[in-house]
Amino acid sequence: MNRYRLPQIKRLLIALCLSSTLAPLAHAKQIDLQVNLATPVMEADRTHNAFIKISLEAIKQEQPQERIPANIAIVLDKSGSMQGDKLYHAKKAAIMAINRLGTNDIVSVVSYDSRVNVVVPATKASDTARIARSIQQIEASGNTALFAGVSKGSQELRKFLDMNKVNRVILLSDGLANVGPSTPNELGKLGLSLAKEGISVTTIGLGLGYNEDLMTQLAGFSDGNHAFVENAEDLARIFQYEFGDVLSVVAQGVEIHITCKNGVRPLRVLGREADISGNMVSTRMNQLYSEQEKFIILEVEVPAQEDRSNLELVDVDIRYNDLFNKQNEQLSSNVVANFTRSQKKIDDAVDTQTYEAAAEQVANEFNREAVEKRDQGDIQGAQSILQKSADYLDNLGQTLSSPKLIEQKEEALQDASELDDEQEWSKKRKELKERQFKRAKQQSY
Structure with a gap:
C-alpha cells in the first residue's frame, strides 16, 4: 500500500467512527420518564392505598444558544390603579425582559384599561429600542378589561402561532376584572381553550387588589406560571424568572395516559386536573423546561395479594412534541409492586x-x-x-x-x-x- 495514503485512510476511519457515534444523538429524546411507587413492597393479604409518581424531566441543553424560538404577548394592565410606581416598574420590567429576546423571537405588547390597545403588533424582536419606546408611552387610566386584554394578546400570538415555537401570554394586573367576563370560572375556561391551541398564560398579580382565584385559574388551566408580587420593585426579578422559563422550553403538548391493571383502581390525581374514567387516567402538561422536573401523583387502591407475589399496577404512556427534533415522540413505562409478610422488607423498600x-x-x-x-x-x-x-x-x-x-x-x-x-x-x-x-x-x- 502506498504509504502516503495511510493518513487519508486513518482520517476516513475516524470520521466514520465519529459519525456512527454522534448520529443517534441527533434524535436523542428530550424527556426522561420515571414511574415510581412510594411503597414498592407492601404487606400481603390486605388492600392498600398507594401513591405512584409519574415524573418527566427535560434533559439539559448543552447549546442553549440554539434554543426554541419564542412567540410572546405581554399584556399590561394600565387601569387607573396602576398609576405611578406600579406602571413605571411594570414598563421597566417588560423592557428588560424583551431585551433578552433574539431576532428569531416574536413579541407583541397589549395594554388594557376599559378598552384594549395593541401597543406593539406581533413582530420580530429585532428593533428592541423601538419596542421599548412604544412601551414607555403607555399611561394609566380607566377600569380593568382583563378578559379582553388576554384575548387580544392571544390574537397577536395567533399571527405567528407555531407548534414548534413557545407561545406564551404574560399577563400583569393589579386589580379586579370589572369590564367583560370577570369570574374565575370564565377565565379558567379561557385558559383551557388557549391551552388546546398550544398557548399558555402566565399571570402576575401585583399588590393586594387583584383576584387570586381568577389569576390562578387562568394560569392553571393553560399550564402557565403564577406569581404574587406585593411590591412593584420586584417585577423586574419576576419577569426575568419568567423569561428564563420561556427561553428553556424543550417540549410541549405533553399528553399523559395511565392504564390501571389487574384490579388496581385509580382514586385521585394530586396536583393537576385529570380525567378518570374506569381504569383509565389522562392529563396533560403544556410545556416542559430544560432541567426541570414536572410530575403528577396518582393515588390508587391495590387489591390484596398473596405473600411473595408481585403485581403490575399501571402502564404509563406519554406523547409529546419534541421542539428540537420537530417531531412527535412517545415514551412508556410501568410499575410493579411486591408483597410480603416481612415488615422489615416493607420498611427497607420505601421510596x-x-x-x-x-x-x-x-x-x-x-x-x-x-x-x-x-x-x-x-x-x-x-x-x-x-x-x-x-x-x-x-x-x-x-x-x-x-x-x-x-x-x-x-x-x-x-x-x-x-x-x-x-x-x-x-x-x-x-x-x-x-x-x-x-x-x-x-x-x-
Missing part, C-alpha cells in the same frame, strides 16, 4: 423521595380545603384542617426521617396561627394560593 412528593401534594390539598373554610368564615374549621395537615406531615416526617416534611409541618402550624387576622387576610390568602399553585405545578420560581 422516601417519592413518598415526600406525595405527602407534599396531600398537604397541599389540606391547604386548599382550609382556605375554602376560611372563606366561609369558619376560622376554627380552617385551623382544624391545617392542624390535621400538620399531624399528617409530622407522623410521616418522623417515619421517613424527613426534614423537608417536618419543615412543612411547621409551615402548616404557622399558617393556622395567622388565619384569624382580618387585616392581613387578603395578603395571607394570596400567599397561600400562590404557594398551592407552585407546589402543584412544580413551578421553578
Whole structure:
C-alpha cells in the first residue's frame, strides 16, 4: 500500500467512527420518564392505598444558544390603579425582559384599561429600542378589561402561532376584572381553550387588589406560571424568572395516559386536573423546561395479594412534541409492586423521595380545603384542617426521617396561627394560593 495514503485512510476511519457515534444523538429524546411507587413492597393479604409518581424531566441543553424560538404577548394592565410606581416598574420590567429576546423571537405588547390597545403588533424582536419606546408611552387610566386584554394578546400570538415555537401570554394586573367576563370560572375556561391551541398564560398579580382565584385559574388551566408580587420593585426579578422559563422550553403538548391493571383502581390525581374514567387516567402538561422536573401523583387502591407475589399496577404512556427534533415522540413505562409478610422488607423498600412528593401534594390539598373554610368564615374549621395537615406531615416526617416534611409541618402550624387576622387576610390568602399553585405545578420560581 502506498504509504502516503495511510493518513487519508486513518482520517476516513475516524470520521466514520465519529459519525456512527454522534448520529443517534441527533434524535436523542428530550424527556426522561420515571414511574415510581412510594411503597414498592407492601404487606400481603390486605388492600392498600398507594401513591405512584409519574415524573418527566427535560434533559439539559448543552447549546442553549440554539434554543426554541419564542412567540410572546405581554399584556399590561394600565387601569387607573396602576398609576405611578406600579406602571413605571411594570414598563421597566417588560423592557428588560424583551431585551433578552433574539431576532428569531416574536413579541407583541397589549395594554388594557376599559378598552384594549395593541401597543406593539406581533413582530420580530429585532428593533428592541423601538419596542421599548412604544412601551414607555403607555399611561394609566380607566377600569380593568382583563378578559379582553388576554384575548387580544392571544390574537397577536395567533399571527405567528407555531407548534414548534413557545407561545406564551404574560399577563400583569393589579386589580379586579370589572369590564367583560370577570369570574374565575370564565377565565379558567379561557385558559383551557388557549391551552388546546398550544398557548399558555402566565399571570402576575401585583399588590393586594387583584383576584387570586381568577389569576390562578387562568394560569392553571393553560399550564402557565403564577406569581404574587406585593411590591412593584420586584417585577423586574419576576419577569426575568419568567423569561428564563420561556427561553428553556424543550417540549410541549405533553399528553399523559395511565392504564390501571389487574384490579388496581385509580382514586385521585394530586396536583393537576385529570380525567378518570374506569381504569383509565389522562392529563396533560403544556410545556416542559430544560432541567426541570414536572410530575403528577396518582393515588390508587391495590387489591390484596398473596405473600411473595408481585403485581403490575399501571402502564404509563406519554406523547409529546419534541421542539428540537420537530417531531412527535412517545415514551412508556410501568410499575410493579411486591408483597410480603416481612415488615422489615416493607420498611427497607420505601421510596422516601417519592413518598415526600406525595405527602407534599396531600398537604397541599389540606391547604386548599382550609382556605375554602376560611372563606366561609369558619376560622376554627380552617385551623382544624391545617392542624390535621400538620399531624399528617409530622407522623410521616418522623417515619421517613424527613426534614423537608417536618419543615412543612411547621409551615402548616404557622399558617393556622395567622388565619384569624382580618387585616392581613387578603395578603395571607394570596400567599397561600400562590404557594398551592407552585407546589402543584412544580413551578421553578
